[in-house]
Amino acid sequence: MTIYSQHPNRGKVQILATYKGLAGTTSTTVTSVANSDLATPIVDALNRISALATVPVSIHDTRDGKIRYYPSEHLVALTDADARATLLTGRHSLWYELVKLLLHRALADLDNAMANVPEPVQTAINAELEEEAHELRGELAHFAGKDWPEPETRRHWDFMFPFVLFDGGMPDLASRSREFLDRHEQGITAKQRERAIANLRLIATAYLQCHADPGFLESEIELFHEPHGADGHYLTVTPPEPGNDADFWRVDIGHWVPDDPQDDECSSSTGHILLTCACPVPPTADEIVDLLDRSESEPKLLAAWAGTPIGTALAGTSFIVTERHATW
Numbered sequence: 011m012t013i014y015s016q017h018p019n020r021g022k023v024q025i026l027a028t029y030k031g032l033a034g035t036t037s038t039t040v041t042s043v044a045n046s047d048l049a050t051p052i053v054d055a056l057n058r059i060s061a062l063a064t065v066p067v068s069i070h071d072t073r074d075g076k077i078r079y080y081p082s083e084h085l086v087a088l089t090d091a092d093a094r095a096t097l098l099t100g101r102h103s104l105w106y107e108l109v110k111l112l113l114h115r116a117l118a119d120l121d122n123a124m125a126n127v128p129e130p131v132q133t134a135i136n137a138e139l140e141e142e143a144h145e146l147r148g149e150l151a152h153f154a155g156k157d158w159p160e161p162e163t164r165r166h167w168d169f170m171f172p173f174v175l176f177d178g179g180m181p182d183l184a185s186r187s188r189e190f191l192d193r194h195e196q197g198i199t200a201k202q203r204e205r206a207i208a209n210l211r212l213i214a215t216a217y218l219q220c221h222a223d224p225g226f227l228e229s230e231i232e233l234f235h236e237p238h239g240a241d242g243h244y245l246t247v248t249p250p251e252p253g254n255d256a257d258f259w260r261v262d263i264g265h266w267v268p269d270d271p272q273d274d275e276c277s278s279s280t281g282h283i284l285l286t287c288a289c290p291v292p293p294t295a296d297e298i299v300d301l302l303d304r305s306e307s308e309p310k311l312l313a314a315w316a317g318t319p320i321g322t323a324l325a326g327t328s329f330i331v332t333e334r335h336a337t338w
Contacts, residue, residue: 011064011146011167013175014040014056016049023049025056027138029165030173041134043127052127052135055120060142061176062113063088065183066106067150068172073103073192082150084110087117088143089136098211101200104191104252107207108182108214115218141165187227194231198253206252209259209292213249216298222306233298237305242266243312244281245305247298259289261301261329263316282336284316287329301327 012029022042029036043049066080081102086093097114100107124132142165149167151158167173176183191210195203210231217226217233224235231252236244243265250257266279304326305312315324318331 011149011165011173012056012060012142013173014053014060016046016053018046025049025053025135027142031164031166032162040138041131043131048123048127051123052120055116055123056135056138057175058116058180059088059113059120059139061172061174061180061183062109062116063142064146064167064172064174065176066109067146068167068169069185069188071103071106073195080106082147084113085143085147087113088139101204101207103203104195104207104210105182105188108191108210111211111214112180112182112218182227190227191231194252202253202255205250205255209249209252212292212295213247213298216247216295216302219295220299220302220306222302224302233302235302235305237309237312240305240309240312242279243309243316245301245312245315247293247301249292259292261287261289261293261324263312265316284335285318285331286333286335287324288332289329293329297328301329 012027015026015028017024017026019042022044023046024042025040026037027040043052063085066084067082069080071078071080083100084097087097094114094117097110097117100110120135124135145163145165146167148158148160148163149165152163153167153169181187194206198206213231213233214226217224222235222237224233226233228234230248232246232248234244234246243263246260246262246264248260248262250259262283263285264281264283266281269278269280301324311325318324320331320334323330
């Protein structure tokens with residue numbers, strides 16, 4: 011329900027919380043730190059936490075053409091460190107479980123940012139999280155027609171109109187991303203959903219941990235990486251389709267081929283898969299991270315890996331080539 015910002019004041023940097031209240035939009039000071047280098051990661055983490063905590067309880071769950079509400083169980087983790095583990099479990103839906111994973115990461119990032127500030131600053135920030143969680147629970151109680159110990163809340167919340175900041179860094183909270191993941195759930199069983207959530211959690215964890223910057227959740231549930239200097243080569247890491255119990259994890263290496271060989275400017279190209287590593291056992295997040303980071307730091311490796319024969323592992327990795335495709 012809150013947007014966080016920083017403001018220089020008398021040689022220090024104030025961290026501000028802005029929210030809608032009885033007097034309209036109101037800003038209060040959370041704490042002050044020595045400089046912007048300390049404030050920036052704290053403000054960034056707080057904005058992500060606020061958005062990830064608030065958006066799921068501010069929209070309808072419209073899967074299968076039904077109108078429901080998303081759970082609010084994730085709010086406990088804002089103030090109870092022992093409850094954070096529950097953010098990495100659950101079987102509700104692909105999108106909601108992804109949001110919980112991202113919230114877990116945001117809370118960890120806040121911990122790391124607070125490690126560099128004095129204890130009184132840490133106490134103030136923890137008190138701010140307590141306030142945010144308490145006020146949001148109160149607003150949700152009022153929305154549901156339930157009793158709340160206090161007659162009114164200080165921070166106001168409106169269903170469908172959350173007061174949060176996530177543009178530019180939280181595309182996973184956009185309706186487009188939610189609808190994209192919802193479509194992947196259509197027609198699957200509860201068991202298949204559970205498997206799909208585990209796969210999404212694994213690939214998202216790898217995405218968050220790698221130093222490379224692959225595309226994620228753009229047109230498929232996959233990681234797409236085309237490092238600079240790879241001479242037109244790229245790789246994808248793709249989990250099984252949510253409803254396909256027999257499918258394997260795949261690592262594909264491909265190459266862009268110009269649609270018109272006579273076009274010197276290469277205005278359009280088509281990607282062609284050169285080889286596939288089908289993994290009957292899901293890879294670990296560390297294995298995926300290593301693959302992506304190696305290709306980022308040594309982009310010429312993709313061309314070398316593209317020549318790997320069937321039955322042989324991509325050099326320096328555990329991924330074994332199971333199929334080669336026609337070259338172009």
